[in-house]
Structure formats: structure tokens, C-alpha cells
Amino acid sequence: MVFNGRFLHNIIEQASSRGASKATLLNVSGKPEAELMESDCKIDYQSFNKTFETALKEVKDPLLGIHITQSMSLTAAGLMLQIAQSSATFKDAVLLACNYSMLGCDSLPMRLEETEYSYDLIFNFDRMWRLNSEETFQHTLEGSLFFLLKEYEALTGKRFSPVKITLDYTPRVSFKELEKYYRAPVFIRDNRNTVVFRKTDLDTRITTADHELLQHLIRFAEEKISTLDQRDTVVEQVGKIIMKNLPDRASADSVARELNMSVRTMQRHLKYEDTSFRGILEKNLMDFARKQIIRGKHSLSQIAYQLNYSDLSAFSRAYKNHYGEAPTKMIKVA
Numbered sequence: 536m537v538f539n540g541r542f543l544h545n546i547i548e549q550a551s552s553r554g555a556s557k558a559t560l561l562n563v564s565g566k567p568e569a570e571l572m573e574s575d576c577k578i579d580y581q582s583f584n585k586t587f588e589t590a591l592k593e594v595k596d597p598l599l600g601i602h603i604t605q606s607m608s609l610t611a612a613g614l615m616l617q618i619a620q621s622s623a624t625f626k627d628a629v630l631l632a633c634n635y636s637m638l639g640c641d642s643l644p645m646r647l648e649e650t651e652y653s654y655d656l657i658f659n660f661d662r663m664w665r666l667n668s669e670e671t672f673q674h675t676l677e678g679s680l681f682f683l684l685k686e687y688e689a690l691t692g693k694r695f696s697p698v699k700i701t702l703d704y705t706p707r708v709s710f711k712e713l714e715k716y717y718r719a720p721v722f723i724r725d726n727r728n729t730v731v732f733r734k735t736d737l738d739t740r741i742t743t744a745d746h747e748l749l750q751h752l753i754r755f756a757e758e759k760i761s762t763l764d765q766r767d768t769v770v771e772q773v774g775k776i777i778m779k780n781l782p783d784r785a786s787a788d789s790v791a792r793e794l795n796m797s798v799r800t801m802q803r804h805l806k807y808e809d810t811s812f813r814g815i816l817e818k819n820l821m822d823f824a825r826k827q828i829i830r831g832k833h834s835l836s837q838i839a840y841q842l843n844y845s846d847l848s849a850f851s852r853a854y855k856n857h858y859g860e861a862p863t864k865m866i867k868v869a
Contacts, residue, residue: 691739
């Protein structure tokens with residue numbers, strides 16, 4: 536759950552040009568400016584959120600995420616822009632962006648789904664990140680959507696309007712205001728943040744396509760990912776995948792598949808680190824439940840249903856076994 540340091544530095548630069556104190560934002564980030572600008576600098580989501588929230592308070596712009604992206608150079612995307620520029624079609628560029636999202640912002644991964652008449656680019660999100668700051672999540676998503684449309688036009692040389700955009704929350708501004716930037720109708724849809732493309736638009740060729748360079752860039756991206764993977768233990772990687780899927784329960788099969796190993800191999804690694812898949816899953820379920828209780832937006836029955844417990848009693852037993860107290864006690868404290 537980390538962000539690219541250069542990405543945050545760009546946000547700080549753009550926010551300071553709109554009246555925010557650059558010194559204050561750098562101080563909140565916890566990193567000196569020179570370190571933020573290093574290619575391998577990573578920022579934890581709590582520091583990213585605090586910095587963005589501070590920028591929001593100082594700038595007081597309800598569309599800060601979009602306006603920052605509007606002024607931001609495409610080169611801020613670094614390696615991912617180079618990969619996109621070298622791809623044959625915009626669809627290829629999007630698929631590669633989905634595959635290598637962890638090189639930029641691994642808290643907002645994407646996946647592409649094909650329907651009969653369209654392609655749906657679905658933005659997932661790290662739930663711990665979103666729970667920590669809903670407003671930062673919304674601004675980051677809105678900016679990412681705008682960056683995507685901006686990138687399309689730069690790479691293809693064509694003006695672009697999506698079929699539609701869906702958000703899983705009520706925007707802070709009118710739909711008409713958002714539609715002015717996205718040039719597409721915006722709808723609210725539960726648990727779905729998407730850009731819907733016409734197939735012909737996504738199949739548009741990229742003017743700077745270079746197959747040989749693309750292969751070189753992909754090899755480089757794979758090397759960087761391999762380095763990132765080595766930094767996390769298997770326990771940490773399993774935990775991240777489980778959290779990414781909550782409140783849905785990730786299965787041992789699906790997690791092992793994402794780690795490119797068999798279930799038996801994964802379980803052996805976990806046993807070596809004195810834990811198990813079930814133990815990690817239970818811990819993450821309970822952490823998620825506790826945060827939901829503190830937020831106070833859902834009843835215990837709703838939380839139990841979200842986490843796929845058979846009934847409230849089963850959830851309450853699991854919670855008490857983990858924390859040593861009933862969830863009702865947590866409600867009184869919250």
C-alpha cells in the first residue's frame with residue numbers, strides 16, 4: 536500500500552502553485568524534497584493521505600484531483616508512460632498499465648473487462664487506504680480518470696469521449712460539473728468505479744508505437760517488480776492481496792495464483808514464518824471489521840454479511856476469539 540514519491544512531489548508542486556505552503560506539505564509528507572524526487576522513493580498511504588488532506592484544506596478546491604492532473608505533465612507517469620507510448624494500440628497500453636500498476640500506485644489497481652459492445656476499465660482500490668481517507672481516495676480516483684483521457688488523446692492524436700463513467704459515491708460537485716471534464720455522462724453505481732470505452736476507441740493505434748523498445752521496457756518493468764517482490768515476505772504479500780479484495784474473501788487458490796506459486800508452496804512459506812493462510816485471512820477480516828465498527832456506518836449484521844459470515848453469531852464468536860471481547864463492546868466505545 537504505497538505511492539510513488541515523484542507522484543506525491545508532483546501533487547505538492549501543483550498544490551503549492553495554487554496557494555498551499557510547499558514547506559508545510561513537504562513536512563507533512565515526512566520526506567525531504569530531494570528524496571521524494573528519487574525514482575525508487577515510496578510513500579506509505581497514511582503519509583500520502585495526510586499530505587493530500589493538508590493540500591485540500593489550504594487550497595479549498597472541490598475538484599483538486601482533476602485540476603492537479605489537468606496541469607500535470609504526462610511525463611509524471613515515468614516508465615508507465617514510456618510503455619504506453621511504445622504500445623501498438625491504446626488497449627495494449629491499458630492492459631500493460633493493469634499488469635504493472637504496482638510500479639506506480641498499487642493502492643488503485645485496474646482491470647479491463649470486455650463486454651459485447653464495449654471495454655470496461657474497472658478501478659479497484661486498497662480498502663485500508665480508502666478507509667483512512669475517503670476524500671483523498673475520491674480526488675485520486677477522479678484525477679486518475681482525467682489523466683487516462685488526457686493520455687488517450689496525447690498517444691492517439693484523437694479527441695476522446697468515453698461512453699460513460701461510473702462512481703460508487705456521490706460526487707462533491709454536480710454531475711454536470713464532472714461531465715464537463717470527462718465529456719461523458721457520470722452515474723452512481725454501487726461498488727463500481729469504471730470508464731466504459733467503445734471497442735473502436737480502445738483499438739485505436741498509438742502513433743509512437745515501437746515494438747522493439749516495448750519489449751525492452753517490459754523486461755525492465757519485470758526486473759523492477761522482481762525487486763519489489765523481494766522486499767516483502769510471503770506473509771506480507773498474502774496480506775496485501777487479501778486486503779485488496781476485502782470485503783470479499785480471497786481464497787487460498789486465488790492468492791497463490793496471483794503470487795505465481797502453488798497453494799502447497801505458499802502454505803509452506805507461511806508455515807516457515809509461523810502462520811497460515813487462514814490465520815492471515817482471519818486477522819485481516821477482523822481488522823476490517825473493527826475499522827467498520829469504529830466508522831459507525833454499518834450495523835454488526837451488515838458487517839457480518841459483508842464479510843460472508845453465516846450469521847451474526849458466527850461473526851461475533853470470531854470477533855471475540857480474535858480480540859477477546861464482543862463487538863458490541865466496541866460499539867459502545869466508538
